[in-house]
Amino acid sequence: MSSLRFDDRVAVITGAGRGLGRAYAILLAERGASVVVNDPGASVRGDSPDDGVAAEVVREITAAGGTAVACTASVATPEGGRAIVESAVEHFGRLDILVHNAGNVRYGSLTELSYEDFEAVVDVHLRGAFHVVRAAFPVMRAAGYGRVVLTSSIGGIYGNKSVANYAVSKAGVIGLSNVVALEGADAGITSNVIIPSALTRMADGLDTSAYPDMSPELVAPAVGYLAHESCSLTGELLVAIAGRVARAYIAETPGVYRPSWTVDEVADQIDEIRDTHDSWILPPLSAHADHIGRSFAMAAESTPKVGTASARTTPPPT
Structure with a gap:
């Protein structure tokens, strides 16, 4: 079996100084x-930067015969996002792969979490994802090729206590990836989400x-x-935890159609509404x-058609 390689490809990996990003x-x-x-070599909270963290990974890669450069710009600002992408273009002349992995953690329950700590985490995880995507997408589109891998979390899908900032960010990343997948489909750009679990300093x-x-x-x-040219998946989520790799996905029950509803009728039919068969x-x-077409079809199938008053075939924007 041939080895999947990345010769002549250029990758940007954020948060690559330690843990998961370093492994990538x-x-x-x-x-x-x-x-x-x-x-930028910051602490788990996102402060106290250290330029040497990225440089050490570069030394490790080059000592093994690889090619790498360090960039200490922060994803938390639009200027930082642009600087990260420009680093790839300036040093290597192109950008093929973007992996947004940078993260920070600030804990606090819903009765305690400060607005400062909420924004600090959203800035890195969610706005950071947008900042690098916004800078990278035009470069990839012009080249007619790109592989985007964004990072979510089981906390973004299922939630967890004392990390509303983290959960909101990781849920938002899924929506962003879907938009990249849709807008990049005609330009050879795929976008997928990794949902990783690993023992890093965030587990301290x-x-x-x-x-x-x-x-x-x-x-x-x-x-x-997900970053390889042979991967045709786009708009999907892969889970990786303790040696298990799996697909996560969003699904809908078929539900129940009625031409009108009352609160009592919803209560009476909630089991059928929730039936996952x-x-x-x-x-x-x-x-x-x-989603819209199937929903409209259920209404059309259950509603007598009179004259031209059939269900519309072009769904409106939502």
């Missing part, structure tokens, strides 16, 4: 990619003695696949239209 950078560099190792303070192997290196191959799993690139 090393893997792609080992397989031939030229890598922009982006990391947790009792992990009973955990299985959760090294970042177990996640990196899934990211490598024959759930709709809609194709990522057509899900928006399919």
